[in-house]
Amino acid sequence: STCNSCHLGPSPSSLDTYAISFDEGGDTEVYPNTLHEVQISLYSPGASKFGFQMRAEDNAGNSVGQIILTEPLSTQLDGEYLTHTSSGTQFTDNAIWTCSWLSPIDFEGEVTFYTAGLMTNNSGTNSGDKLMSNNITIEVVSTIDPTNCTNPEALNYDPEATVDDGS
Numbered sequence: 001s002t003c004n005s006c007h008l009g010p011s012p013s014s015l016d017t018y019a020i021s022f023d024e025g026g027d028t029e030v031y032p033n034t035l036h037e038v039q040i041s042l043y044s045p046g047a048s049k050f051g052f053q054m055r056a057e058d059n060a061g062n063s064v065g066q067i068i069l070t071e072p073l074s075t076q077l078d079g080e081y082l083t084h085t086s087s088g089t090q091f092t093d094n095a096i097w098t099c100s101w102l103s104p105i106d107f108e109g110e111v112t113f114y115t116a117g118l119m120t121n122n123s124g125t126n127s128g129d130k131l132m133s134n135n136i137t138i139e140v141v142s143t144i145d146p147t148n149c150t151n152p153e154a155l156n157y158d159p160e161a162t163v164d165d166g167s
Helices: none
Strands: 017-022 035-043 049-057 066-069 075-078 081-084 094-102 109-120 130-140
Touching (some): 049 094, 081 094
Antiparallel strands (some): 017 035, 049 081, 049 109
């Protein structure tokens, strides 16, 4: 079942936007067993009710990593999907939801966060509803020796390192 099985409104306009960001638009390479912020935002002038669904998958379509609720009043887990709650749908023009994602320990490769978002006029029908989708792909890479990184902004930074290994 998909959102568009019930919500078949007009096509989004050029003013409507749907974004997903990973670690505030930062690195798309991550290490195993690390926590990251994922943010989903929808904008549609005049919309008053929003919804979304998200899942993290590997290239074979398997759920990867662990989605962790950070906003339990506005988001919930539905199986392997993160979605809105009924109280997490009421916004004016713009909706934003965040969660955390824990990268898997025993996985290396690409992970794609697939999302679908709804922007509605809250009429109680699907008339006027707009559906958009978006995704972002990151890569889980093997762990690098953390003892030789002198970059304080890196995930494997070692304040006692004296030689930069380029990682």
